[in-house]
Each structure stands twice: as C-alpha cells, then as structure tokens.
Amino acid sequence: MTCSELRDHYDLFAVGVAEDPERSEIRAHLDRECPVCTPAVLGARELAALLATTVPAVQPPARLRRRVLAIAQPATSQWSWAPLWAAVAAAAVIAAIFFNSRVHRAEAELARAQTAAAAQTRELARLNLAFEILNQLESRQVVFGAGAPAPPRGRVFVHPRRGVLLIASNLPPAPAGKAYEMWVIPRGAKPLPAGLFQSAPDGTALHVWPGPVDVTGGNAVAVTLEPEGGVPAPTSQPIVVAAL
Amino acid sequence: MTLLPLWLAIEIAEDDGELVKRLQRRDARAMADLYDRYGRLVYALIARVVRDAAIAEDLVQETFLRVWNRVHAFDAGKGGFGPWLLAVARNRAIDYLRSAGGRMRNALELQETDHPALFSDFEKDLLNADRVRRIKSALERLSANQRAVIELAYFEGLSQTEMADRMGQPLGTVKTWVRTALKSLREELGMAVPA
Numbered sequence: 001m002t003c004s005e006l007r008d009h010y011d012l013f014a015v016g017v018a019e020d021p022e023r024s025e026i027r028a029h030l031d032r033e034c035p036v037c038t039p040a041v042l043g044a045r046e047l048a049a050l051l052a053t054t055v056p057a058v059q060p061p062a063r064l065r066r067r068v069l070a071i072a073q074p075a076t077s078q079w080s081w082a083p084l085w086a087a088v089a090a091a092a093v094i095a096a097i098f099f100n101s102r103v104h105r106a107e108a109e110l111a112r113a114q115t116a117a118a119a120q121t122r123e124l125a126r127l128n129l130a131f132e133i134l135n136q137l138e139s140r141q142v143v144f145g146a147g148a149p150a151p152p153r154g155r156v157f158v159h160p161r162r163g164v165l166l167i168a169s170n171l172p173p174a175p176a177g178k179a180y181e182m183w184v185i186p187r188g189a190k191p192l193p194a195g196l197f198q199s200a201p202d203g204t205a206l207h208v209w210p211g212p213v214d215v216t217g218g219n220a221v222a223v224t225l226e227p228e229g230g231v232p233a234p235t236s237q238p239i240v241v242a243a244l
Numbered sequence: 245m246t247l248l249p250l251w252l253a254i255e256i257a258e259d260d261g262e263l264v265k266r267l268q269r270r271d272a273r274a275m276a277d278l279y280d281r282y283g284r285l286v287y288a289l290i291a292r293v294v295r296d297a298a299i300a301e302d303l304v305q306e307t308f309l310r311v312w313n314r315v316h317a318f319d320a321g322k323g324g325f326g327p328w329l330l331a332v333a334r335n336r337a338i339d340y341l342r343s344a345g346g347r348m349r350n351a352l353e354l355q356e357t358d359h360p361a362l363f364s365d366f367e368k369d370l371l372n373a374d375r376v377r378r379i380k381s382a383l384e385r386l387s388a389n390q391r392a393v394i395e396l397a398y399f400e401g402l403s404q405t406e407m408a409d410r411m412g413q414p415l416g417t418v419k420t421w422v423r424t425a426l427k428s429l430r431e432e433l434g435m436a437v438p439a
Contacts, residue, residue, distance in 0.1 A: 011426040049327035050379040060287035072275035214343040
C-alpha cells in the first residue's frame with residue numbers, strides 16, 4: 001500500500017486499534033524507515049502519549065519506590081547477605097592496601113572486589129526470584145524432555161505475575177558467539193523473547209525471566225539457539241518446548 | 245490528601261537526556277530520579293487500566309525493570325523518553341488485561357516498545373503542562389461516545405470490533421467515532437494532520 005493510503009491509519013496504529021492490512025503495512029513501512037510514514041507515526045505517538053497524562057492522580061504506596069529502586073540495587077534491599085559481601089570486599093581491599101604500599105594496585109583490587117561483589121549480588125537476586133517463583137502456590141510446573149535419552153530435560157515453572165523459571169540438564173554449552181534464548185509463545189501469536197542464557201560446562205542451566213506470563217492452555221515456553229546478542233524472533237528450531 | 249498535578253513532577257525536572265545517560269551508565273541513583281519523576285504518572289496510568297492496586301504495583305515494577313534493561317538502546321539526545329516509558333507502562337497493563345481476560349495479545353505493540361529508538365525525536369517538552377491541559381480539555385469537549393471509544397481503546401486496549409460488541413453499536417459507527425475523536429484531538433492540540 002502507498003503512504004497516502006495509510007495516512008488515515010497512523011493515529012489508529014498509535015492508539016493500538018489499526019486493523020490489518022493497514023497495520024501490517026504501516027509496520028512494514030516503519031521497518032524500512034519510510035521517510036513519510038516514520039515521522040507521521042511519531043506524531044501519532046505524541047498524541048497517544050498525551051492521553052496517558054489525562055488519568056486521575058493516584059498516590060502510589062511508599063513501598064513501591066523501594067521495589068523499583070531494588071531493580072538497580074537488588075541485593076541491598078532484597079537479600080540480607082549483600083552487606084556481608086560488601087564487607088568481605090572492603091576487608092579484602094583494606095588488607096591489600098595494608099600489605100602493599102602501591103596505591104594503584106590497591107585500586108585495582110578494589111575494582112575487582114567491587115565487580116565480584118556486584119556479580120554476586122546480581123546472582124543472589126536472580127536466585128531470590130527463582131525461589132520466589134518456586135514457592136508460589138500459583139506457579140505451574142511443566143516437565144520437558146522426560147524419557148528422552150540425550151536431548152535437554154528439565155522443568156519450567158510459570159507464575160502468572162512473577163515470571164518463568166527454567167531448570168535444564170543435558171543442555172551443552174552454546175558454541176562461540178551463540179546463546180540460548182527463551183521464548184514465551186502465546187497461542188496463535190508470535191513468540192515473545194524471554195531472555196538469553198548460557199548453560200554450565202556440565203550441561204545444566206537455570207534461567208529466570210521476570211514479568212507477567214500468560215499461563216492459559218495452548219501457550220508454551222521454548223528455547224532456541226541464537227546469536228549471543230539475542231534476536232527479536234526465533235531464527236532456529238526450538239531445542240526445548242514446554243506446553244503450558 | 246492533597247495530590248499535586250501529575251505533570252508537575254515532569255515539569256520541574258531536569259532534562260530527560262541527562263537522566264537517560266545516567267541510566268545507561270547503570271547509575272543506581274538515576275533509577276531513583278527516574279521513579280521520582282515518572283513513578284506517580286506510571287502508577288496512575290497502570291492503576292487506571294488494571295483497576296487493582298496490588299497488580300498495579302507489580303506492573304509498575306515490571307515497567308521500570310523493562311526500561312532499565314532496554315535503556316541502552318535509547319538515543320539520549322533525541323528525546324522521547326517519557327513517551328516511551330508511558331508506552332511501556334500502558335502495554336504492560338494492557339497485556340495483563342488481555343492475559344487475564346483470555347484475549348489475544350497485540351504482539352506488534354509489545355515488539356514496538358522493545359525498540360525504544362522508535363520513540364525518538366519527540367518534542368522534548370511533549371509532556372509539558374500546557375499540552376497536558378489542552379489534551380484534557382480536548383478530551384472533555386468530545387461527545388460522550390467519542391470519549392468512550394478513545395478510553396476503551398487507550399485504557400482497556402479494546403479493538404474496534406470489541407468496542408462495537410461492548411457498546412452494542414455497529415462496527416462502522418464505532419469506527420467513525422474513533423476517527424472523528426482522534427481528528428478532533430489533533431485539531432485541538434494544533435497537531436498537523438499527516439500529509
């Protein structure tokens with residue numbers, strides 16, 4: 001379709017009520033950075049964004065701020081061991097300074113210790129979320145690969161609001177430049193990317209994807225092997241499929 | 245309890261571009277500033293859509309997590325951060341409604357907010373007080389049916405067919421209301437109709 005045929009549909013597209021074929025056509029024009037449709041849709045999105053500001057004022061609870069800030073500093077607010085790690089890191093740095101007069105070496109130690117502490121706290125936050133999904137009564141468990149001798153085996157735990165936890169074995173380390181990508185596939189719709197992960201040298205893997213998940217029947221969780229930067233849609237056959 | 249206007253937090257804030265750069269540097273304090281600037285509006289928007297305070301809290305957290313994870317793809321110099329954040333928030337809320345109601349997800353919308361660059365080049369003062377006042381005024385001047393379809397589309401994520409079913413009106417009539425409402429809002433805001 002031509003741009004002029006689409007002009008009456010830009011606002012509908014931005015508000016989310018455009019219908020096919022116009023919706024798909026606009027999408028295609030945007031994908032090829034059409035010089036007519038791209039700025040026009042931006043203008044339509046301005047209108048849509050302004051509609052958000054018309055909602056009545058509501059005061060969020062104070063705890064919500066703490067929850068949001070925990071995203072950037074998950075361990076300090078969600079896991080009590082984090083200060084311990086920080087203390088260990090600080091102690092290591094102090095010892096390094098005490099026994100080594102070269103300041104630049106101490107600074108390097110500090111950087112390494114902080115990096116290690118940050119990695120540990122991120123991992124603890126990830127495990128915290130995994131335990132949270134495991135412990136919720138609403139979580140559903142789906143087994144995949146059972147009975148198969150060599151392919152990946154494991155379980156997927158899905159919570160409608162908390163997210164997806166995948167635990168697998170027999171999943172060989174991805175080749176160089178590749179990573180495993182998980183997908184949540186709503187029935188009859190396109191797969192939605194649900195994060196990249198790598199398996200351990202022994203073939204085990206634990207991957208957590210936070211966020212609401214549609215757990216209705218007919219939906220599925222899948223894993224494909226993709227470029228390590230991730231892709232917006234699967235480019236290879238699934239290695240794991242867990243039907244919900 | 246006195247509530248300040250929602251736009252005030254945005255109006256008095258520093259430039260979004262600087263905030264985006266700090267978020268991209270993974271500055272934890274930037275997340276606090278981001279929440280202080282947009283948290284109330286995001287919460288109000290999501291609460292309006294899902295009408296459940298507990299669910300709204302979860303979805304607000306999900307919204308900021310998504311922004312934190314994808315902010316690296318944003319061009320801080322081009323503006324449009326606020327509209328992108330609001331689009332992410334709305335889509336998380338609409339997606340929840342669709343999931344809870346067994347309705348089809350709009351995969352296109354979800355993909356779009358995964359690409360923040362598509363929201364660049366907005367006017368940097370898009371969410372200023374004057375424009376907010378004008379959109380509210382424009383919305384109030386719509387007919388009841390026109391206002392209803394805009395609210396059903398934007399805040400409940402209904403398709404035009406679903407709106408027709410909900411309102412018991414012919415699909416053609418609903419489509420006319422939607423088009424005329426959006427055209428009126430554009431005119432009231434002084435936004436040019438696409439050439």
